[in-house]
Amino acid sequence: MNTFTEENYLKAIYHLSLQSGSVSTNQIAASLSTKAASVTDMLKKLAEKELINYTKYQGVTLTSPGEKIAISIIRKHRLWEYFLVEKLNFKWDEVHDVAEELEHISSKDLIDRLDDFMGHPKYDPHGDPIPDSSGKFKTHELKPISALAANEIGVVSGVREHSPAFLQYLEKVQLIIGRKIKVIEINDYDHSVILLVEDKKIQISREVANNLLITR
Amino acid sequence: MNTFTEENYLKAIYHLSLQSGSVSTNQIAASLSTKAASVTDMLKKLAEKELINYTKYQGVTLTSPGEKIAISIIRKHRLWEYFLVEKLNFKWDEVHDVAEELEHISSKDLIDRLDDFMGHPKYDPHGDPIPDSSGKFKTHELKPISALAANEIGVVSGVREHSPAFLQYLEKVQLIIGRKIKVIEINDYDHSVILLVEDKKIQISREVANNLLITR
DNA sequence: TAAAATATTTAGACTGATCTAAATTTATTA
DNA sequence: TAATAAATTTAGATCAGTCTAAATATTTTA
Known part of the structure; x- marks a missing residue:
């Protein structure tokens, strides 16, 4: 090891x-x-x-053995994050540091059983894909909200930044994984974006639009 | 830390x-x-x-701070063992090594949430008491089967030895935590003991009788 | 393309945890 | 109780991971 x-x-x-x-x-x-x-x-x-x-x-x-190890660590990290949020009711901005410790627990059997226990989730609480037991995973094609034009729609599916501050902000404005959004207007001057989320208009800065990822 | x-x-x-x-x-x-x-x-x-x-x-x-730390490690160890057996379907002889790793995860919040999630179990899979969040626990008065006389009864409630071999043996003969037993006869020569377990007679050696603990 | 800036590596040192071998203290026993 | 045995500590070394400061290589830019 x-x-x-x-x-x-x-x-x-x-x-x-x-x-x-x-x-x-x-x-x-x-x-x-x-x-x-x-x-x-x-x-x-x-x-x-x-x-x-x-x-x-x-x-x-x-190298290929090095990548295999890296992916197994990432699998463990993301499965533990899923466990912490779904089973132990942690918030999505609270799990990173604990998962950084848990990801080094060595038992493969443990992590495979944990995976079974949770029903083989495909994505962690931040929308990142969870590699399967053999290390395979596919990432859906994500793009930042800033890549959308006015009137285009998407589903919030991931984040490019994982800081608690950013995640808490998203939680507060309910821009959470799975939410459907529609771009209403893009400000030419500062590139801030006005979105429709759950029938409400909210405005996000260019920074946020760059770091919030959507599918479709 | x-x-x-x-x-x-x-x-x-x-x-x-x-x-x-x-x-x-x-x-x-x-x-x-x-x-x-x-x-x-x-x-x-x-x-x-x-x-x-x-x-x-x-x-x-x-010292008292040293003991506090020791007890918190033991709390973590035993709660994780409980989790592994009750939620992830590990056998009671398989959990020790994994729990030895998990007990060093530092987050107190994590372990308290885990405790909540499992409904605050009082004993781990081997019958050892789990300290509560403040470090308190009471151990029931345990004695080895070898301390019983013929016709006395008891409930299997703990083990003095935690080796996988011993635990697997106990599992095989169904001398598991919670089982009611009655001493039928004690062999004067080698101190082996004949027990009634679930309406079946089984014979155990002096060694086993010394390492298997009962209440009542 | 030569000088300046930046990136990277080497040299040498430190800390935590461990070891072997030797020295010292405590316990046993004749 | 003196000698012997056993337990414990000290001395000095090693290994992993890290650091600062100095040396070297690469890249940028004037």
């Missing part, structure tokens, strides 16, 4: 890879709130174990 | 204290499968943090 730290590095590299392909030392350091020198040290160890492809100064990618 | 290792030391000291009062370095080393020298090092750290009372060569006891 790997240490918590190694698992956190693999997970960080996985998430960063989704956006940029190859991942830099500094990106990892920022994402883990650590120093570039520490990252270099760890990259050597992970490369030694053949969990990443690493050549000095050139950034890293995950 | 404390490290996993510190928590494991406190828990071990707590369990050992129940039997012997003051706990020796070697007892701790044996219980944690580590070396006496390592234990000495850790005892210094725990004493420094005022979690134990420690004077060189004299053994240790927990």
Whole structure:
């Protein structure tokens, strides 16, 4: 088995890879709130174990075993988040830190039974897809609300940012997963958007429109 | 917060204290499968943090903050064991190792919600009492079957040994928590005991009779 | 394309947890 | 109670993960 730290590095590299392909030392350091020198040290160890492809100064990618581990951590994280919200009545902005701990519990049997217990959910409370027992998952094609034009519609299906502040705001204005929305008007000047949500008009800033994802 | 290792030391000291009062370095080393020298090092750290009372060569006891932490770990361990057996359908001999990991998840909120979710169970799957949110618990007066005389009765309520092998054996012969038993006969020579369990006679060895606890 | 800025790596050190081997203290027993 | 045995502690080392400061490589830009 790997240490918590190694698992956190693999997970960080996985998430960063989704956006940029190859991942830099500094990106990892920022994402883990650590120093570039520490990252270099760890990259050597992970490369030694053949969990990443690493050549000095050139950034890293995950190997296939490394990616498998990263996905299993993400599966655990998201299933635990689902459990916390659906069974233990946590709010969606409260679960991240606890799930960060729970995701390192090693037993695969445990997580598969938890998955059974909850009826194999496909998405976590933030709309992120939950990999199945073999690591497969498909993400629905999401786009930010800011990509819609006036009169277009969609269903809130995910978020690009997971900070408690952002999630609490969304909860407050009832822009939660599953809500149907319609774009009424887009402000030319500041790109704020007026939406119809549950028959009420609400206005959201460009930032929010960028970080709130919809399907259809 | 404390490290996993510190928590494991406190828990071990707590369990050992129940039997012997003051706990020796070697007892701790044996219980944690580590070396006496390592234990000495850790005892210094725990004493420094005022979690134990420690004077060189004299053994240790927990301070009141140390005991509080130990009990909170035990609460977590036993609640998770209950969860694993009652909700995820683990067998009672399969839960120990997973619970050893889960007991170190730090969130008190999590464990209190888990407790709510399960309806505040009083005993774990092995009959051990679960401390409540404030750390209080009462243990019913248990005695081993070997303390009974012929014709006395009791209810299986706990085990003195938690090894999977022992638990599997008990499961096989249906000597599980809650079962009513009656002592039919005690063999003078080897102290094996013949019991009536669910209208069937079964014979158990002295060892088993010593490690299986009953109430009433 | 050479200089400046930025990113990355190396060197050397620290902390927590562990170990072996040696020294010391306590307990046992002859 | 003195010698022996057992338990415990100390000394010194190692490993994982981290850090700062210095060195080196890469990228940007003038």
